[in-house]
Amino acid sequence: MTEDLGKIMVIGACGQIGSELTETLRDKYGGERVVAADKCTDPDREIVSGGAYEILDVMNRGDLKALLDKYGVDTVFNLAAILSAKGERDPQLAFNVNMVGTYNVLEVSRELDVDRVVTPSSIAVFGPEVPPKETPDQVYLRPRSMYGVTKVAGELLGYYYWKKYGLDVREIRLPGIISYKTYPGGGTTDYAVAAFYDALKKGHYEFFVEEGTRLPMMYMPDCIKALVSIAEADGGGLTERTNYNVGSMNFSALELAEAIQKFVPEFTYDFSPDYRQELADSWPDSLDDSLAREEWGWQPEYDLRATVGDMLENLARKLDGDVNVDLKDPVHS
Numbered sequence: 001m002t003e004d005l006g007k008i009m010v011i012g013a014c015g016q017i018g019s020e021l022t023e024t025l026r027d028k029y030g031g032e033r034v035v036a037a038d039k040c041t042d043p044d045r046e047i048v049s050g051g052a053y054e055i056l057d058v059m060n061r062g063d064l065k066a067l068l069d070k071y072g073v074d075t076v077f078n079l080a081a082i083l084s085a086k087g088e089r090d091p092q093l094a095f096n097v098n099m100v101g102t103y104n105v106l107e108v109s110r111e112l113d114v115d116r117v118v119t120p121s122s123i124a125v126f127g128p129e130v131p132p133k134e135t136p137d138q139v140y141l142r143p144r145s146m147y148g149v150t151k152v153a154g155e156l157l158g159y160y161y162w163k164k165y166g167l168d169v170r171e172i173r174l175p176g177i178i179s180y181k182t183y184p185g186g187g188t189t190d191y192a193v194a195a196f197y198d199a200l201k202k203g204h205y206e207f208f209v210e211e212g213t214r215l216p217m218m219y220m221p222d223c224i225k226a227l228v229s230i231a232e233a234d235g236g237g238l239t240e241r242t243n244y245n246v247g248s249m250n251f252s253a254l255e256l257a258e259a260i261q262k263f264v265p266e267f268t269y270d271f272s273p274d275y276r277q278e279l280a281d282s283w284p285d286s287l288d289d290s291l292a293r294e295e296w297g298w299q300p301e302y303d304l305r306a307t308v309g310d311m312l313e314n315l316a317r318k319l320d321g322d323v324n325v326d327l328k329d330p331v332h333s
């Protein structure tokens with residue numbers, strides 16, 4: 001059984017995930033049921049002109065409350081966040097947007113009696129102390145980034161609002177997200193997107209992590225499926241509420257480079273780790289997501305090969321075909 005989301009607001013709708021989530025929700029629920037909110041103003045962007053759109057800074061609690069009230073919102077998706085790498089450059093900003101922003105969303109939702117709040121947590125909640133392979137949901141959390149600290153606190157705050165006020169808060173721990181529509185901004189896992197762009201545009205990519213760096217990753221269609229599924233899931237079956245691991249695939253940077261090279265044989269690459277290596281090293285290789293599978297039917301669809309093929313096909317189209325890639329005849333090694 002799935003639940004209807006009623007009137008929906010997506011906060012952070014201009015971002016990598018928010019833009020595609022909004023598009024999916026507009027298609028599924030109808031444009032009149034979905035309000036997008038963020039700070040971008042470019043009228044050429046589909047997100048701004050393709051349906052209801054409001055300018056919002058999630059740190060402004062008064063504006064947030066006025067908008068939720070104006071539209072009679074039942075379900076809030078909060079995607080506004082400063083990711084891990086940018087967050088290490090400016091920890092104060094990451095604290096404010098991620099922590100104060102999350103608090104504002106929860107508090108205003110409580111005040112207005114919103115039905116539910118859905119927000120992503122992240123693999124960044126984990127620190128190097130946890131078992132790196134098939135990391136369980138319930139482990140000791142001591143993240144090494146401000147982003148991770150705010151995500152742990154967001155999980156705990158969400159659980160607190162659920163237990164104390166009965167606010168229906170749902171959170172999933174997303175891995176690195178690969179997509180071609182909106183470029184990610186400021187994450188450690190961005191190399192897994194940038195490698196595709198540079199493979200097609202320059203024929204070469206310099207990874208900012210070591211070749212052996214292995215992280216959990218997910219293709220955007222699975223990410224959207226996970227967010228919509230947890231939002232629509234029968235609340236009675238959700239025991240953990242705010243700390244579900246969601247796994248999909250995992251691969252090393254070298255494995256990704258080799259997978260791209262099968263489609264783009266002249267693609268070359270090298271590895272020059274920078275400050276983001278330490279963040280990547282502090283995160284797990286893979287996740288145990290059995291609870292998400294049991295409680296709300298989580299099931300990813302894309303593996304590495306399917307992801308690489310689909311990414312290159314769509315990115316080549318987006319980049320106007322001005323690239324050297326034969327999608328129908330990948331080189332198998």
Ligand code: SER
Nearest residue numbers: 083084122187188189
């Ligand atoms: N993609 C995020 C980052 O790299 C992790 O959740 O910061």
